[in-house]
Amino acid sequence: MAFIKHYFLLLVIFSLSLNVYGKLSTNFYSSTCPNVLNIIKEGVDEAIKKETRVGGSILRLHFHDCFVNGCDGSILLDNTSTFQSEKTAAPNNNSARGFEAVDLIKAKVEKACPGIVSCADILAIIARDAVVYYGGPTWKVRLGRRDSLKANRSAANAFLPGPSFDLNNLTTNFANVGLSFRDLIVLSGAHTIGVARCATYRAHIYNDNNIDPAFAKSLQQTCPRNTGNNNTLQPLDYQTNFRFDEKYYQNLIAKKGLLHSDQVLYNGNQRADYDVKKYANDQCKFFKAFAKSMVRMGNIKPLTGTDGEIRLNCRKPN
Template structure:
């Protein structure tokens, strides 16, 4: 293994997170008695899904991110439209973009059969995020569990709080700070873009209007993404080198001005993020270590616990 000390370091770092995590009643052993097979059921379901479609793990990692940025990690992004709910799935950052919900449905159905009414949809997303990163060759971490599910969605919140591909560094910094995530958290969590794809509409402005992009790279993308039309076409991997491997190539791309999104390349643009990008580009072990710490921190944003919320029986609707 390239990062021989990684998991020991992660263990030490998680000790430091103990007080904060348990203050919110989250625990890696939350289902050890009530549903001891929960983690293996989720992993098996995700592995099968990725075998059928390689990119779905990256899509679900993004779903966890978009869930946590809207009123905390409460599974609200999974709710469908109803007479009383305006689904976050139709918010601008998610519409025709957030995907993989049928995988969550399948895993939830298996969990309900094994241990009815026990495992929350919010926790399923948190477990999937870890398992997806590991599946693609990235770091592992202990997932803190015990989140409960929201009864409502917040489409307006999704439109407001999920970071946009058009954001500059100031926008990104304030956006993450609003979630009590640091500047370093922002830079390292952006590294999740080492897997996954983007639609033409999300990088069109960058390839036609920006100057901090490699000219040949921009021209090659212009052949696939016209100035008008094709907004929802899935055209380009976020990491042009290793689209299905979780590694530090994302940062290496930024160093040569081949970040796909405007918001990506903002992290290496003659500003205070440059040093972190250079560090992660040259040290994959450090990227893995810091990513694991930051995603645990993100997963701890405002969870519903105790008697708040509920354990949904169907992730798409309240009980």
């Protein structure tokens, strides 16, 4: 009887361990690397002080990582003899940046806690810290992700949202990774910081009707219709480019969204228009919703347990 009770207890413990296995936790490194959050925050602060726009870049890296096979750090991998990097996929090529900042932060973390903290987790943390640096909301980042062993360039080409997407494309794109229509509206608010290249907004300022004519004309001065200037930069939020706030949504209502994929969020769809107006008029609601959506996005198919690895260098598998 004692043996049976003991065996039953082991089964219960094993069952409970299965229930928690694979889940992310806000205190994952509390004993193995207790100072990791402070180390990363200091690194993010240093990086943005050195280059003001890099915070928007590293926030975008987390997005583009999670939308391709889940939040696994794959976007950070360089080319190898066995796979092509996601960095050269069409949505990332000449666009994704901030890799050097990630390298410096990873090096500091490795010095303090060798082989403990994944690159995927670092991306999740620096995304939060960048938002906070620019005056945005904070949230508790769930940790415990592990790093992929390879990149997937074809998936990056297929699944990353593009600047020419319409609302249906965007809705499907977000649904494919388990995110809702409201997550789409909320997470697009990340464009309250950052810049975009002429090549990404050219079609919007010349071909679309849902744009303020004077705004379009001003952008056309430095982004010609057919020739050159592809790399000319414009702020995604022309009002407060380096401030995380609700102005992005106010821009959409004024038909001054920089990208086609921005402005389609306020273009006659009742659900989308309602949420855009709500967040344009209430920064607190936007901040609260953004924090929740970032947690959901960060939980897209993470590698945990014994899957993947903890990369020592974010640019290459061990």
